[in-house]
Amino acid sequence: MSQTATQGAAGAAPAGAMPQRAGLILGALVVVALVALFAGARYGLLLAIGLGFGIALEGMRFGFAGPWRAMILRREPSGVLAQLLSIALVAVVAIPLLSSHAGELIGAQAPIGFAMIGGAFVFGACMQIVLGCGSGTLVNAGSGNPVSLLALPFFALGSFAGAWNLIWWTDLGALPILTLSGGAGLGVTLVLLALAAAIFLWRAAPGTVKLSRRHAIAAVLLALLAIGNLLVAGQPWGVVYGLGLWAAKGYAALGGDLSASAFWAAPGSMERVQSSVLTDYTSLTDIGIILGAFGVAAWRRGALASKLPSYPARAWVATIVAGFLLGYSSRLAFGCNVGAFFSGISTGSLHGWVWFVAAFAGAFLGIRLRPLLGLEART
Numbered sequence: 358m359s360q361t362a363t364q365g366a367a368g369a370a371p372a373g374a375m376p377q378r379a380g381l382i383l384g385a386l387v388v389v390a391l392v393a394l395f396a397g398a399r400y401g402l403l404l405a406i407g408l409g410f411g412i413a414l415e416g417m418r419f420g421f422a423g424p425w426r427a428m429i430l431r432r433e434p435s436g437v438l439a440q441l442l443s444i445a446l447v448a449v450v451a452i453p454l455l456s457s458h459a460g461e462l463i464g465a466q467a468p469i470g471f472a473m474i475g476g477a478f479v480f481g482a483c484m485q486i487v488l489g490c491g492s493g494t495l496v497n498a499g500s501g502n503p504v505s506l507l508a509l510p511f512f513a514l515g516s517f518a519g520a521w522n523l524i525w526w527t528d529l530g531a532l533p534i535l536t537l538s539g540g541a542g543l544g545v546t547l548v549l550l551a552l553a554a555a556i557f558l559w560r561a562a563p564g565t566v567k568l569s570r571r572h573a574i575a576a577v578l579l580a581l582l583a584i585g586n587l588l589v590a591g592q593p594w595g596v597v598y599g600l601g602l603w604a605a606k607g608y609a610a611l612g613g614d615l616s617a618s619a620f621w622a623a624p625g626s627m628e629r630v631q632s633s634v635l636t637d638y639t640s641l642t643d644i645g646i647i648l649g650a651f652g653v654a655a656w657r658r659g660a661l662a663s664k665l666p667s668y669p670a671r672a673w674v675a676t677i678v679a680g681f682l683l684g685y686s687s688r689l690a691f692g693c694n695v696g697a698f699f700s701g702i703s704t705g706s707l708h709g710w711v712w713f714v715a716a717f718a719g720a721f722l723g724i725r726l727r728p729l730l731g732l733e734a735r736t
Contacts, residue, residue, distance in 0.1 A: 381652045388648070396635040402589050403638055407645015408652070409582045410492070410594070415500055415650040419575035420493045421694035422484045425720050432562035438554055439572035440699070445550045446580035447703035451587055452543040455704060464704030465593040467691030469711050470531025476519075476689030477697065477712040481719025483679040483686065484694070486727050491596035491693030494683070495643055499650030503665050504732075507673065508680030509600075515684025516601030517608065520626075521618040526689050537705040546705060553713075583703070590638040593700035596646075597687045599639035605630050672731035690716075 385408055393401025414420055424436020455464050467473065484490045487508045489497050494512055497505030537545050558567065586594045605621055609630055615621040621630065634640045666672075687693045690712055692701060698716065701709025 378656055381656060385648070385652060392635055392641070396633065399589060400635055400641055403586070403641040404645045406582055406585050406589065407642035408649040409585075409645070410579070410642060411496060411499060411646035411649020411651075412653055413575060413578040413582065413649075414492060414496045414646070415653040417571055417575035417578070419572065419579075420496065421490045421698070422488055422493050422720075424572075425481075425717060426485060426488075426724060428557060428560075429721060429724055431565075432560055433565045434557040434561040435566045435569045435572045437557050438568045439576040441550050441554050441557075442568070442573070443576035443580045443583070444699055444703045445547055446577065447583045447587075447699075448543060448546050448550075448705070450584050451593070451703050452538065452546065452705050453540070454587070456539045456542075461591060462587060463592050464536065464706060465595065465692060465696055465700035465709070466534050466536055466704065466706040467697070467701070467708045468527070468531040468534050469708045470527060471529045472526035472689040473531065473691060473708060474711060474715045476526075476686040476691075477715035478719035478722075479682055479686035480690055480693060481716030482723035482726065483683045483719075484716075485720050485723025486679040486730065486732065487676055487683070488727075490695070491600075491683070491687060492646060492695050494680075495596065495646040496650040499647035500654035501651075504676050507676050508683070511677050511680035512684040513600040513604040515681040515686075516597050516688055517604030517684070518681075519685035519688025520598075520601050520605075520620045523688055524619045535707040537707065542705045546702065549710065550702070579699075583699070586642065587704075592638060593696070593704050594642065595639045595692065595696040595700060596643060597639075597684065597693050597696055599637060599641075599643040600684060601688065602629055602637060602640060603634070606634065666733070668733075669731040675730040675732065 389401050389405045389408070391401075392404050419436070419439070421440065424440060427433040427435075428437050451464070455462050480490075484493070487494065487504055489502075489505050489508070491512075494505045494509050498509045536542065561567070583594045586592075605615065605626075609615055615627065615630065620626060629637050634644075683693075687696075691697055691708060692712070694716070697709055697712040699709075701712060703709075
């Protein structure tokens with residue numbers, strides 16, 4: 358997934374690497390143990406799940422933006438097929454669980470509306486500009502990628518601002534929340550996933566790998582972690598809310614008044630702003646993703662030094678703007694590739710399918726804009 362993770366982990370470890378690697382493992386265990394000790398076992402376990410996401414995504418060089426790009430530019434479907442497979446594996450467990458434990462578990466369900474569709478389109482374009490979605494930006498930042506390190510704080514600010522204005526946008530018009538539930542809902546979801554896979558296979562270039570072994574393993578790992586997240590947190594895997602919450606905490610700490618926003622003034626949001634970040638489920642998995650990616654990058658290279666790309670000034674400005682729009686648009690769209698696409702579809706929300714179509718269309722635009730903005734066309 359990371360742009361800086363192009364060197365494999367195969368081969369002999371460099372001199373002095375073993376003590377450092379042992380330190381990385383020990384450090385991860387200590388951090389998880391401390392969170393469990395001071396915040397509670399559930400929160401420690403969620404941080405561990407977040408670490409697992411970061412390790413799997415960076416370690417398997419897998420994500421969401423890259424496979425979409427590969428499909429659009431080279432018609433290579435393996436990564437997208439792996440995403441659909443992972444969603445299917447989660448859906449087989451999640452949709453029945455949501456039906457049988459309605460009072461204990463919640464899905465990533467949201468209404469379909471004008472703002473949601475527009476937000477998904479903008480998000481799809483911007484994630485191709487910075488080569489990272491929500492989880493991808495976290496992973497790339499954790500592994501030392503300069504573009505993502507710049508985009509991430511503006512992503513958080515955009516998420517905060519988008520949530521601030523969310524009610525105004527949703528008032529433009531939206532359908533009620535539509536879900537696929539129970540056995541019939543699971544069946545429809547699996548059929549739709551199979552149909553989507555068939556379309557990508559139909560469009561695939563001759564001779565391309567249908568589903569690589571690496572992508573298949575990544576799909577299974579993500580599915581297992583996502584199911585674990587649902588069971589431990591009682592809610593699906595998400596990314597965007599945690600980033601906006603960090604910005605909201607900063608705004609409140611600087612004396613800002615959140616009461617002017619219907620979203621941030623809501624009792625649930627205000628409680629999270631006032632509580633420790635270590636007791637927010639999404640924040641914990643976000644932090645875990647960054648730390649997990651950092652650990653894998655340090656394990657591979659022994660250091661996170663990454664050469665600053667020689668981009669023109671407009672490229673760095675575009676990174677800032679695109680980072681902000683990633684956060685803002687994902688709030689209007691009720692999630693990113695994780696919260697809306699992955700978790701939305703796997704928990705039966707029809708908005709996840711609409712998000713997928715709109716964001717994939719936006720990705721075409723983002724791919725065309727990237728070189729015009731002075732950013733190298735990387736895959």
